[in-house]
Amino acid sequence: MSKRIDVKDLNVYYSKFLAVEDVSINIEAKSVTAFIGPSGCGKSTFLRTLNRMHEVIPGARVEGEVLLDGDNLYGAGVDPVTVRSQIGMVFQRPNPFPTMSIRDNVLAGVKLNNQKMSKGEADALVERSLRGANLWNEVKDRLQKPGSGLSGGQQQRLCIARAIAVEPQVILMDEPCSALDPISTLAIEDLINDLKDQYTVVIVTHNMQQAARVSDRTAFFNIAGTGKPGKLIEVGDTHTIFSNPTQKATEDYVSGRFG
């Protein structure tokens, strides 16, 4: 239940402004790939193009190919809704639906699409997803309570449970821990480690220690200056990127000399 992603010569534009230039990267199935780099270098923008979420932003468009196990996401006639049901996303700020209970939040992907599901199946899916997100023990007695009553870290794990409930192939995470305290961050990092047994995980992070801790492969993005497009500088095994990078810019960044 996981697929690989191959990106070929991808350019991302905001209207006429070239935001990310010429990215080619292979993301292995059942692995964790981390994107690091300074603010504004296009990591999040690029991440959003992997499930066509950039199309929500007016004026954003891409050139190039993103292949999910060989199928081009941007091929003619491909419905972005189909793409997003295969490639889920977790956002920077926890965003549970405030009008729904914890249970309904987990079932949101099913219920909002009006798929029929028996109560037994739904209960099983809720438990499986919440266990998968390491949240079951904390919320099993209050599934009918609103999701917004949870702590920030619990809300983020609820969002992860919601994302895995639709059984995607790939999970994209856009700085999922930047709004959380260290203990919640640890819980999410443990979770990411468990998730890679089943899913392909791509995570954007500002925290280099986090990238080093959780990822198998790391991609370093950089920007030449304000108004210039962001570029993929280097991608490789996390160990190599942090200990023996081939590019000077990568070495400067991971050793803390800039950024």
Place this chain on the structure above:
Amino acid sequence: MTATMTPTPVRKRSSLTKGQLPKAAPYIVLALAMVIGAAILAVVGFNPFGWGIVTAILFAAGLVGWSAVVEGRRKAQDKLATCLVSGAFIVALLPLVSVIWTVLVNGIPGLIAPGFMSSSMNGVTGVFDNKAVEEGAPVVGGIYHALLGTLEITLLATVISVPVGLLTAIYLVEYGADRSLARAITFFVDVMTGIPSIVAGLFAAAFFFAIVGPGTKTGAVAAVALSVLMIPVVVRSSEEMLKIVPNELREAAYALGVRKWRTILKVVIPTAISGIASGVTLAIARVIGETAPILVTAGFATAINANVFSGWMASLPTFIYTQILNPTSPSNPDPSSQRAWGAALVLIILVMLLNLGARLIARVFAPKAGR
């Protein structure tokens, strides 16, 4: 340890509260201001309104002056600002309290008259009113027909306005995205907000004259006129409510593979429903008291007419208007004005109920954050 400590000197007043006015200062100044104000007014001729104004000025001057002497400049400025703010509040509140008081005092006799809520003006002529004044017979006639008309016309106007207004707001927020059509709609909605209500009435009347035939005056025409006034209010309030739904919720739904229309229907609107519902209720409260557009579109009836699609129809505002302007008995207008005040009281109660309903709706539908 304790032996080395110097005992705290016992003082009557704390040094920290030195140089302050006594707590009773405002009351002392107020009492003095009232006495002196009454004395001044007695010279020129006493009246309560002038007394209030003179007392307020004397109170402010006295308290600020005293404070300036005892407490210093900063505290005096603070007192002056407090006096101005409180004064402005009282000035703003006076007309409201006065209106409610007047309507209550004048309206209650009409409201408790037997059959006021349950009978119409059908068959009530000047003879009855003359009798009521000259022989002390009870005032007959009531507002049942007008109340029914107001409720039906307003309900129909709501049924027309809410779908149109809400769908327009959804287009503007979710699909418009600065397109020229969206900008044009926003512009025309703004223009519509400023339309005088009589113009809306004339529009509806002229529209139905052209479509159905000259002289078409029914409750439905009035409802169309009212919805012309209501739609821009509904659009505006719903638009604001939809705008404050965080984009993150939309993105969360899209990322789950949910289609846009489903996201709007099941995530955006439920999140904003409390604001939308209270906005709609306030829009109803806004149009329920309209008089002019109903006069030109629904005419005026004295009998019960429950059918909005045929025949003239009464409503509370037009009932008040005609009872005051053309009393049932021209020689004894008092029973008519009693009925008018009673109807005004009912109208105010309706509007208050709607406002309370809006608050209740907002509370019931608001997203809950319990643990």
